[in-house]
Amino acid sequence: MTKRALITGITGQDGSYLAEFLLDEGYEVVGMVRRSSTVTFERIAHLQDRIGTVHGDLLDQASLIDLLRTYRPTEVYNLAAQSFVQTSFGQPVLTGEITALGVTRLLDAIRIVDPDIRFYQASSSEMFGKVHEVPQNEDTPFHPRSPYGVAKVYGHWITVNYRESYGLHASSGMLFNHESPRRGLEFVTRKISHGAARIKLGLDRELRLGNLEAHRDWGFAGDYVKAMWMMLQQETPDDYVVAAGRTHSVREFCNVAFGHLGLNWEDHVVVDEQFFRPAEVDLLVGDATKARTVLGWKDSTTFEELVVMMVDADMDLLSGKLRPIS
Numbered sequence: 001m002t003k004r005a006l007i008t009g010i011t012g013q014d015g016s017y018l019a020e021f022l023l024d025e026g027y028e029v030v031g032m033v034r035r036s037s038t039v040t041f042e043r044i045a046h047l048q049d050r051i052g053t054v055h056g057d058l059l060d061q062a063s064l065i066d067l068l069r070t071y072r073p074t075e076v077y078n079l080a081a082q083s084f085v086q087t088s089f090g091q092p093v094l095t096g097e098i099t100a101l102g103v104t105r106l107l108d109a110i111r112i113v114d115p116d117i118r119f120y121q122a123s124s125s126e127m128f129g130k131v132h133e134v135p136q137n138e139d140t141p142f143h144p145r146s147p148y149g150v151a152k153v154y155g156h157w158i159t160v161n162y163r164e165s166y167g168l169h170a171s172s173g174m175l176f177n178h179e180s181p182r183r184g185l186e187f188v189t190r191k192i193s194h195g196a197a198r199i200k201l202g203l204d205r206e207l208r209l210g211n212l213e214a215h216r217d218w219g220f221a222g223d224y225v226k227a228m229w230m231m232l233q234q235e236t237p238d239d240y241v242v243a244a245g246r247t248h249s250v251r252e253f254c255n256v257a258f259g260h261l262g263l264n265w266e267d268h269v270v271v272d273e274q275f276f277r278p279a280e281v282d283l284l285v286g287d288a289t290k291a292r293t294v295l296g297w298k299d300s301t302t303f304e305e306l307v308v309m310m311v312d313a314d315m316d317l318l319s320g321k322l323r324p325i326s
């Protein structure tokens with residue numbers, strides 16, 4: 001039987017890595033893209049002759065039903081979201097429409113068109129927010145700290161609900177932060193790697209950041225998309241934490257990134273109030289024992305390797321070496 005996967009959010013960081021992975025596994029890959037006045041295909045340009053794209057939007061139920069009817073996927077990976085926490089404070093309703101209700105629209109489209117489709121929901125460690133225990137696992141209570149985190153809690157529970165109500169093969173991956181050279185420029189890791197490279201090349205003098213004491217469990221996105229696929233290959237759908245199991249501060253990220261370029265981060269980083277959040281998630285560190293034992297998932301990239309990979313890629317990009325994607 002043809003294995004056909006539909007990826008929402010294929011133009012995003014994870015969508016591009018997941019598409020590569022599924023193509024290597026022999027899947028036909030179709031990506032849902034939303035209409036835009038400019039091209040948003042930078043991360044998947046190198047795959048465009050190997051994947052299909054179809055227009056649709058998590059805000060539009062009919063478009064979801066239509067594309068499921070037309071493409072008949074066997075697996076659906078819901079990676080689309082308004083994914084930037086800071087923006088969710090300024091646009092809480094839009095974030096809820098896309099990141100929360102969008103999940104219901106897609107699940108309901110699956111229920112109507114083909115309840116045998118296997119479904120992956122991109123849940124998040126942001127659901128743990130003001131953490132109730134350290135490290136966080138599948139049983140840790142949620143305490144989201146942003147409209148984005150609240151929306152992800154809804155998306156998580158509606159996935160569980162459709163599994164329990166309609167017997168859908170619906171799984172939720174509670175992924176901790178994962179990064180790469182394809183990370184959006186507004187997220188702190190890429191902001192630092194890109195900013196440090198600009199300073200090294202004389203294009204900037206300073207980098208303005210917010211809370212340097214926040215701790216995150218950062219891994220490499222290329223490792224994490226494999227866990228998504230592994231969940232859908234299980235006989236029984238379930239929920240899994242996916243994390244590296246280590247935590248580092250924004251300050252430490254700066255230290256390694258600038259240090260790799262022979263710079264002292266303290267000479268360049270300026271703390272700027274505008275990048276602080278109304279409510280902060282201070283510390284995330286995940287316990288991925290279940291994913292490691294049940295799925296056999298493992299990661300392959302240390303914190304230092306991740307930082308160096310991102311800084312080197314931004315040095316190449318900014319110094320004109322042909323490396324738009326890696």
Ligand code: NAP
Nearest residue numbers: 009011012013014057058079080081083122124175177178
């Ligand atoms: P990303 O780079 O921000 O990509 C988000 C994707 O969603 C983009 O393709 C975007 O399309 C699409 N999108 C946004 N609104 C949409 C809408 N209304 N309809 C259809 N598509 C829409 O995010 P990512 O880092 O790859 O993350 C993938 C998913 O995992 C997200 O759901 C995120 O919340 C979740 N997650 C991420 C992490 C992480 O550390 N990266 C951790 C846990 C969970 P455009 O290109 O048109 O904007």
Ligand code: GDD
Nearest residue numbers: 083085124125126176177186187188189209210211214275
């Ligand atoms: N973006 C940003 N910009 N964050 C900053 C800055 C800055 O200038 N300075 C400090 N930070 C701190 C934030 O306050 C936060 O505590 C931390 O750096 C990480 O911020 P982001 O990189 O924006 O990521 P996030 O942890 O809020 O959210 C990401 O990870 C989630 C998983 O835990 C996103 O990818 C979410 O979509 C994802 O669910």
